[in-house]
Amino acid sequence: MSSKKISPLERQYIVLTQQGLPLCAKPYHWLAEQLDISVEQTLAMTNDLKARGIIRRVAAVPNHYKLGYKFNGMTTWDVNDDQAMEFGEKVGQLPFVSHCYLRPRHLPQWNFNLFAMVHGRSESEIAQYQQQIKQLLSDVLQSHQGPTNDVLTSTRILKKTGLRLRVNSK
Amino acid sequence: MELAIEFDSLSQQIINTYQRGFPLCSRPFLQLATEFNVSEQEVIDCLERLKAQQVLSRLGPVFNHMQAGASTLAAIAAPVDKMNQIAAIINKSPQVNHNYAREHDYNLWFVVTAATESELTQAIKDIELAIGYPILVLPMERSYHIDLSFKVCFKPLAQEVANDH
Structure with missing residues (x-):
């Protein structure tokens, strides 16, 4: 099986778990029963999906808004193309990105090529995080037109859901 | 700013430990209960409480959209008086999974997902047609850091600032 291709059983796995696993002592037993395979096979499938990068992690997904992180800023930057990769890597390492x-x-209409989300x-x-990124990028910022960077703060969350695969879609 | 909800130390540990991932085994909560020195049921009860308070939105596999299909960031410069109306049309699409209002000429930012690239292109065309405004399509060319988990600081802001000085 190639890394990106998803088998019908794996699709079923995604459909069953995209809203979360049940909160009980043996969540994979429930999943195994639904998939009609053994618990060992279910855990192996989870490991395999993780190894192929289809699952990033199996975790609790917190609602950062409820935890007090009410502000997020999409910082956008016009970075010299030759150095964008190198500096993108550096920005990505910052703990608040x-x-x-x-x-x-x-x-x-749109001259920014690097996006970094801060919370x-x-x-x-x-604003402080934006300044820190600006310092890091000071030598590679350019201006096709107008500003070299911007920050788009979110005013409202209008919709937010997890991945939704339809049961019957291919 | 004070948090609206008070978190006991077990909740704090659970939030910061579980958002990075829980162990892949048949009884994942038992393993962490041992680590936290509480019972398995206490961990489950705590998780249930956090879910009821909507502090946890869900618990389970976090899928990579890029691997599981096709997706892109998209933006629209909506006239302010039509913003809500346009947002409602966008949100109606089951293929849109995030939509944020942002302070900018491009004021609606959303993520469109589909099973394949061609379905994605079609979905964007459909939305464009439904709203009557051009969509700025900004697919990811490269990602440097896509881990949405970060350590939550439970100290009140004022205290944190005081400690930093």
């Missing part, structure tokens, strides 16, 4: 991506520019408990915390 939860994810960091390189994305295409759409000139003239904080106050607006000033977000």
